[in-house]
Amino acid sequence: MIGRPVALLLGLLTLALALLPLPVGAAGKKKPAETVAPPPPAPVEPKVFFKTTYRAIVEAGDYEELKTRVPDGMTVMKSEDGHSGYLLKTVPVTSEEQLIGLMGATSTAGLTDGQRGLVAAYRFSCSPAVGQYTPYFPYPAATFTIELNDTTGFDDETRFPAVQNDFWPRNGRMVWTLDGKPSAAEFTICMSPVATRGFGVDTAPQMYSIMIHELAHSLDLTAAEEGAYGKDGTHYFNERIGERAAFQEGFADYAQFALEPSLVDRYRRDLDRVKLEGENGYTTLSATDTALPAADLLRVEGVVALTLFRMSRTIPGGGRKILAAFKASNATDNTFPRFLKTYAGQNPDAVASVAAALDAETHGRLTAGELRSLLGSSPALEEYLAGRAAPADEAPGAVFAPVALPPTPVAPPQDGVTQSTTAIRQPVRLAPEDTSPFADGE
Numbered sequence: 001m002i003g004r005p006v007a008l009l010l011g012l013l014t015l016a017l018a019l020l021p022l023p024v025g026a027a028g029k030k031k032p033a034e035t036v037a038p039p040p041p042a043p044v045e046p047k048v049f050f051k052t053t054y055r056a057i058v059e060a061g062d063y064e065e066l067k068t069r070v071p072d073g074m075t076v077m078k079s080e081d082g083h084s085g086y087l088l089k090t091v092p093v094t095s096e097e098q099l100i101g102l103m104g105a106t107s108t109a110g111l112t113d114g115q116r117g118l119v120a121a122y123r124f125s126c127s128p129a130v131g132q133y134t135p136y137f138p139y140p141a142a143t144f145t146i147e148l149n150d151t152t153g154f155d156d157e158t159r160f161p162a163v164q165n166d167f168w169p170r171n172g173r174m175v176w177t178l179d180g181k182p183s184a185a186e187f188t189i190c191m192s193p194v195a196t197r198g199f200g201v202d203t204a205p206q207m208y209s210i211m212i213h214e215l216a217h218s219l220d221l222t223a224a225e226e227g228a229y230g231k232d233g234t235h236y237f238n239e240r241i242g243e244r245a246a247f248q249e250g251f252a253d254y255a256q257f258a259l260e261p262s263l264v265d266r267y268r269r270d271l272d273r274v275k276l277e278g279e280n281g282y283t284t285l286s287a288t289d290t291a292l293p294a295a296d297l298l299r300v301e302g303v304v305a306l307t308l309f310r311m312s313r314t315i316p317g318g319g320r321k322i323l324a325a326f327k328a329s330n331a332t333d334n335t336f337p338r339f340l341k342t343y344a345g346q347n348p349d350a351v352a353s354v355a356a357a358l359d360a361e362t363h364g365r366l367t368a369g370e371l372r373s374l375l376g377s378s379p380a381l382e383e384y385l386a387g388r389a390a391p392a393d394e395a396p397g398a399v400f401a402p403v404a405l406p407p408t409p410v411a412p413p414q415d416g417v418t419q420s421t422t423a424i425r426q427p428v429r430l431a432p433e434d435t436s437p438f439a440d441g442e
């Protein structure tokens with residue numbers, strides 16, 4: 001089975017983050033006498049700090065035994081299985097050359113596929129593209145610890161069955177509040193090659209893409225509904241999931257497409273059919289089957305992602321406008337319809353283009369009433385609706401070969417801590433480093 005499997009794992013958060021010192025303003029400056037009204041304060045850009053840590057498994061064994069003998073320069077980590085653990089060589093990363101050296105090589109040619117993937121993730125985290133995210137962080141301050149976990153030598157699942165789960169790529173988040181408002185957030189992005197085993201030369205581009213996706217989640221306050229991903233806790237690009245979850249994942253997928261548009265055609269093929277999860281597993285329906293309500297298509301992350309991508313490419317300034325509406329609608333209960341309403345309110349001139357993007361990605365199945373509900377009534381929308389083509393009746397492509405995903409364990413989130421772990425497990429090409437993650441096609 002081939003699909004666009006997207007695995008979700010809600011893992012236990014490793015509370016290993018130390019809050020990085022925040023810069024402080026110049027103290028003790030003499031205040032000048034005020035003769036005129038002071039100018040309005042400039043918008044405050046969030047303070048965002050990154051640090052990267054290389055962590056190599058040196059030994060796996062019984063946690064209680066290992067923690068009695070932790071050598072200098074190593075840390076001990078407990079497995080989610082509750083009894084095993086790891087000794088990890090843990091070193092701050094200061095440069096790509098140093099990282100490659102820590103892995104025992106002098107160039108990437110001397111590394112394993114997985115180690116090259118760690119270098120690729122590190123490159124993205126250092127690239128100018130990351131700076132594009134900064135104005136959109138929903139917290140006054142955010143610190144990131146990117147863990148580059150080197151599992152080399154411990155990839156045999158029969159000998160080390162817990163490694164895959166313990167080092168699955170994820171984005172853990174802790175949020176501090178002050179007077180009821182978020183004051184700072186600490187993110188721990190766990191990267192490792194375990195989600196891309198067997199990808200060969202595609203491992204590095206794949207891990208680069210996972211890094212984009214995980215980082216994009218950091219911008220988002222949306223909280224997926226309880227049980228949003230169904231019984232298996234796994235979500236697919238073409239699965240009908242919770243409305244909030246579909247927006248959350250669709251936005252992160254869009255961030256990947258914005259940086260790497262060549263992905264779009266490959267992913268789109270999966271959307272001919274929609275996966276529906278029930279008590280007894282999955283069924284699939286054609287995206288044009290009337291047994292599937294048209295509005296349910298907006299609960300498919302791939303439809304959200306491709307509609308956003310189309311908007312970014314067909315509307316002047318599309319990428320920036322999407323982010324402006326994203327920022328304005330960003331909230332725990334955000335959904336694609338709520339985002340669209342915000343977008344339409346901010347961009348009345350673009351309403352017809354948004355309706356056209358929705359029509360293109362939902363096979364023209366939304367009714368006029370549904371489009372009015374999503375975008376608000378306006379003369380521009382009425383003009384679009386008057387000239388609207390009849391709903392598409394062409395059958396979707398017949399080729400559909402979904403790929404099975406290994407089952408992904410799910411642990412309940414801890415109180416007060418938002419956690420999410422997701423990875424699109426789809427091989428991709430390495431993106432150019434100087435491309436904005438939110439290129440708007442201008």
Ligand SMILES: [Zn+2]
Nearest residue numbers: 249252422423
């Ligand atoms: Zn995700």
